Amino acid sequence: MITKHYVITSVQGMHARPATQLVKLAKGFKATTSLKKGDKTVKLNSLLNILSLSIKGGETVSVIIDGEDEVSAAVIIDDFFTKQLKEL
């Protein structure tokens, strides 16, 4: 299991557009991925659940990745939070 922490760098936070991209990424992994903000944890395969966390710019979230391809999944998720998110 891999756990990573990210500060959301886009000013708008986790809006529908980046959240959609994230769900699409997560669906491509064999590993189970979840997103944690505060004491709430949700599965990354549900856009509804991600949006319901109402993640704003500047907030910190954790991603938990668990499964056989967790190492390669973590690299892709890392790229999403550190690079792609700013452009979406």
Added chain:
Amino acid sequence: MKGVGVSPGIAIGRAFVIKKNAPATNGIVLKSQAEIAAEIDRFDSSVVNALGEIDAIKNSSQLMLTDDDIAILETQVELINDPQIREDVVAKIETEKKTANDALIEITAGIVALFESMDDEYMRARSSDFQDIGNRILKYINRTGDINARSFQPDTIVIADDLTPSDTITLDLNLVTGFATQAGSRTSHAAIIAKSKGLPAVVACGDELMTINHNDFIILDGLSGLVYVNPGEEIISRYSAKSASFRQQAEVLKEVKDKPAITADGKRVTLFANISSAEDLDMVHDNGGEGVGLFRTEMLFMDRDTFPDEEEQFGFYKKAVLQAKGKPIIIRTIDIGGDKHLSYFNLLPELNPFLGYRAIRISLDQEGLFMVQLKAILRASAFGPVSIMFPMISNVKEIRDAKLVLNKAKTALIEAGIAFSDDVKVGMMIEIPSAAVTADILAKEVDFFSIGTNDLCQYTLAVDRMNEKITHLYDPFNPGVLRLILNVIEQGREHNIHVGMCGEMASDPLATLLLLGMGLAEFSMSAASIPTIKNIMINNTEVRAKQVCRQVMAMDSSDKIIAYLKEITQ
């Protein structure tokens, strides 16, 4: 009736009312496992059909979808397919023995209520997206026909409770001249689409809007938010004229967009825009803005729980600098206090907040926070032309102290080997009367002044601009205010520093010639006002502006001044 105008312009035409039948529960209780399985099947196949419908929209060659449209549709696909929604619906069918129809209506209502209660305006506006998703699937559960097939007559005004993403994408907006919605806000989907398509639109009209019938004659004013239903002759002719002049005006303004702001006798003036985030720069480029005269940084600090660190601030400023594509940006350091508060920064309630602990006073008091902001701004200067501006300077010590901290920030960056531009200009806002009166002293300290007329006016006239009882006293054409402005501009010229203006007055067409005559070099305003002001410059001369200035400065009251300026601006 009146709503909120979200996209300016006048629309005149016939109403096309879109009434969505509110989904109703049927209250049926399932009696057997077979019925339960059938209802789950019904839900699943409805999801497949709803997805098929989106696919058809995505692949349609007629609709000419933009990248934004595609992104909206992809979000819808994920939501229709959402495993959490399915899990909840199936649980309701299995344990509460409800039909797929009732289960979905209840689950959707719960999600909509959840998002409506969020503290973030963007997330609240998403509640209508979830209603849209629910309705899309429901339509197939109940097999009511296709609600998307709509053809319009020319000059149609669409009247609806709200317009969802799927509505606006599938509506053929070419024949629509405007729309009005019962619900919605400035950030709702309907408002965003209207602005991007240049259609006049009014949202949040309330329940009264749905009393409009098909083919009612409608006039809609997207600026004031007024909606007239079957108006009389007089209103029709007034608005027809208004609409014609608006269109004509729009044409003229489009023409001046790419022209430089030069008077007929060759005086070049700089037209800048005021922005709050990188996103505003599209509008600046669209309206021919030559740069940013005021980048308010407060937005970065508001609606959050902690101070943004240097990295985050750097990212925010850098994004704007890159988005400006080489045009200069004047970044103002934080201006909190007064009417702007931060939940995580303990500002005690004050008797006179506008005369209290705010802006540069906080920055100089909290040097650590100030350093972080200055370092982040300096780092952004490596990516394009950046100037730094300090707000609320009232005496020479404050500006000297602010520059000392700026030098400390530069030293820290140099020691850390971090790049920044060696040509960052330093300026200050002139918004306190003492600063305006001592402009000759302060001019020796900075590279530029920017006159903030809103605060300058309120402080000079002792008028709280938030107090509705005394708004008539808030008057930028008061001779006292005008003399201060003139002094600042003249002292700037005397000491060879650049003088701009970033308050409301810079975008007031009545004040344009007067300020030009005073010798103001840079006007900074909301991007949408730039073409109007530029048009006035192009069609006038500096010689005339100087005459106007002489006349005005000899007058004894703002009534006379305003009457005179109205007369000559016609």
